[in-house]
Amino acid sequence: MRDVAALAGVSLKTVSRVVNNEAGVSPVVTAKVERAVLQLGYRHNLAASNLRRGDARTSTVGALLQDVSNSFSSSLLRALEDAAHQRDVAILASSLDEEPSRERTLVESLLRRRVDGLLIMPATERQDYLVDEVRGGLPLVFVDRRPQGVDADSVTVDNISGARQAAHHLVGQGHSRIAFLGDLTAIQTAAERLSGFESGLAERDMVLDPRLVVTEIRSDAEAMAALLEVLARPSPPTAVFAARNTVAIGAVRALRHSGLSSKVALVGFDDFPLADVLEPGLTVVRQDVRRIGEEVARLLFARIDGDVSPPHHIVITPELVVRGSGEIRPQ
Amino acid sequence: MRDVAALAGVSLKTVSRVVNNEAGVSPVVTAKVERAVLQLGYRHNLAASNLRRGDARTSTVGALLQDVSNSFSSSLLRALEDAAHQRDVAILASSLDEEPSRERTLVESLLRRRVDGLLIMPATERQDYLVDEVRGGLPLVFVDRRPQGVDADSVTVDNISGARQAAHHLVGQGHSRIAFLGDLTAIQTAAERLSGFESGLAERDMVLDPRLVVTEIRSDAEAMAALLEVLARPSPPTAVFAARNTVAIGAVRALRHSGLSSKVALVGFDDFPLADVLEPGLTVVRQDVRRIGEEVARLLFARIDGDVSPPHHIVITPELVVRGSGEIRPQ
């Protein structure tokens, strides 16, 4: 900037005015400065600018997701990006992989970078560690899981309702031996889906057979192995509820592998690309990811714009999408 | 920091030494400072720190991808993240949507933020605008498409080879009426896949019937519509090559919709989750995304670490994955 000023024969401050499009610089001088900028390949330094400006806006937000390569996380990221792009805000994206320590260090790292706001799909059970930040005015929105120990905005899905719908649907098709495949029960959403499924069955005067419940499943490969094992038992289930998208994918593989795709009913939680073109089409409980992303972006940017109203907790009700796999009747 | 120094009764510089874990501070003073840091909730400001330090490392890299919600882009992002995480580097991720102007403005915005390096899956045809930056030492790696007009590292896939393999495979199954469905021919990879497919046919003494070629397809919905139209013609193709993942998905839908899944052969370019559990399994030309991501990360961080060797152009050869859909014989 100093060089630009020297080349244009003006003061530093005048260059600053030009690059910031401030009023009060004559067209002649503006042109001289712009020529110098081009000639020297000068690029404005946002960090220094933000440092000097009091308002401390870095035009950057952080997004801590479960795994950016998972379709749920990446669709959410994309929705946030669309909103951020309009305001010239960049996104620092990271994956947490359900590791609490990773969440802690990444939050720390993002705050050091002075992000304007934070979107978190938490991997920790409690987020008390953020209390001071929120009190200090950090715009913070939780997604997929409600915050614990700190009062901040959240956008979540009614997992209980979704799992109940799945239970009712399968019972309605005449099933009574239904297997449940789920993720780590330490994960709030996973626990809710299990309890929602149980209460859905209870409402139809049934109980979930604990021998048909497998949890702590971390990948589609594990899900496939788990279901194969369950199907090999003496009295196998006639229907399966897979409580997460990767788990459902593993279940599809297991059924395919054992030639039971058209014999054992399957309902998944969370839609994913191509679920409709499987054979049979996969019946799922769908969370409207686009909508979730939009709500998250709306809340986050409202906070960044200074909204200090009490935290909002938006709950989106998922819907059952019937495609065939969930409508198979018990043999 | 000033407050911390005052509370601990030491100088600014000493606080700086403590937060940077510099040697030469007595344990007593270190403890006092750390207590003050905790008490005041002080957080180190990376931007100011980088400003003052000469080396200008922001520990941030930019990733400009085609669309972060597409499985190819998001897998790449994830691979880069894994490498970046080890070095405490954060990633600014954005989608370009094949819009050249978006690439330009996003590059500008990332450079203003003084990223340490840039990964670009270009949407522009030429990247001359980056010549000065590269000459100035900007670590820059292109992925999926080779740079034009600027000499920088790249990691690409041998699209010609992949498309030729697909052509040979389909011809080998006895097909002669083969449709080609592709993306915008302005996109380098799309053009290569078309010409590779043509030369693959030529090597078997066949020519691609221009009436069976549909390009400029932007979404799976468009691909589905295009293939339905082609299949409805008087002499429909007996096989289809879909030159991109979303195009292949649309093609699967079209075949399903017209009940031709087991009658018309289909080969896709680029694997995606679940392609193996379709009915029949989708035969694809697979690009090893993980490997691409690792190579990209390796190159990028080597440049950031000061590697000034001539640009490397890594070309990864894709392989045909046989799953059933590509082995259907002409009726």
Next chain:
DNA sequence: ATCACATGCGACAACGTTGTCATACGGGGC
């Protein structure tokens, strides 16, 4: 001709941090 006032520009300090150098102190060797 005088004054008030608007316009265009520059000097200077400050944002939060760290590199450089200086200083104070204690200990060991003679």
Next chain:
DNA sequence: GCCCCGTATGACAACGTTGTCGCATGTGAT
């Protein structure tokens, strides 16, 4: 008791930028 040296700490300037204020110059009204 003297000198030298290593160790711990601090004062100060500087990184690239912008907010504040002040100073010229020009304009229009009186």
